[in-house]
Amino acid sequence: MHYPQVFIGPVRAFDTMPPSGISKRAAEGRILLTPLGLEGDEQAETRFHGGPDRALCHFPREHYAHLSQQFPQQAEHFQPPGFGENISTLGLTEQNVFIGDIFRWGEALIQVTQPRSPCYKMGIHLGVTQLSHYVQQSGRCGWLYRVLSPGYISDGQPLALLTRNSEVSVAEAISIAFNQPYDEEQYRRLLSAAGLAAAWSQKMQARLESRKIEDFSRRLDGTPRHN
Numbered sequence: 001m002h003y004p005q006v007f008i009g010p011v012r013a014f015d016t017m018p019p020s021g022i023s024k025r026a027a028e029g030r031i032l033l034t035p036l037g038l039e040g041d042e043q044a045e046t047r048f049h050g051g052p053d054r055a056l057c058h059f060p061r062e063h064y065a066h067l068s069q070q071f072p073q074q075a076e077h078f079q080p081p082g083f084g085e086n087i088s089t090l091g092l093t094e095q096n097v098f099i100g101d102i103f104r105w106g107e108a109l110i111q112v113t114q115p116r117s118p119c120y121k122m123g124i125h126l127g128v129t130q131l132s133h134y135v136q137q138s139g140r141c142g143w144l145y146r147v148l149s150p151g152y153i154s155d156g157q158p159l160a161l162l163t164r165n166s167e168v169s170v171a172e173a174i175s176i177a178f179n180q181p182y183d184e185e186q187y188r189r190l191l192s193a194a195g196l197a198a199a200w201s202q203k204m205q206a207r208l209e210s211r212k213i214e215d216f217s218r219r220l221d222g223t224p225r226h227n
Helices: 063-070 072-077 120-126 131-138 170-179 184-191 198-210 217-221
Strands: 005-008 030-034 056-060 087-089 102-105 108-115 143-149 151-154 159-163
Touching (some): 063 072, 120 131, 120 217, 131 217, 170 184, 170 198, 184 198
Parallel strands (some): 056 087
Antiparallel strands (some): 005 087, 030 151, 056 143, 102 108, 102 159, 108 143
């Protein structure tokens, strides 16, 4: 059993970046988990965040110790929910969580859909230049869920794995999508993972059709690359 801390927060304005829901607070008591996420939680730029396949964000708590060692000058910022996560646990990582995994959480059922795609806003929020690049390259991205069955949850209720539906770990999905050269076989393997988010299926299919990897610079740096 894994006992999560739970975090929610509204979209708010920032001086240094566009409005974002990355700044969250600990949730208290029973909270309704709907198909679009936790009641009281919001996401900005809904083209890239939120929606049925990205209803919840999970970031492993143990990553914060590693990041504090890598970026000691900002160590005080590396604690939950610094990455804007809804769920923080010890013991669940990208290596032992798989695409399509279904968990029982309180009254709800949730399913892993994709790794989190690191965004430039996390670096601004935590005061670390190029943090999104480091998180992506190191594979410490966390992951997202869809809500299969809504219901009430509360801080301290365990996450219990019910079924494993693919052989592709979140770590492998990160490596295939972000850190390997073009590889048709691996894209087809990722596409075959039951439960994969629709946007990720479309992205892998687009790579197969174009035989190219899309530009990451807008997401990682906030600006598109100009050739």
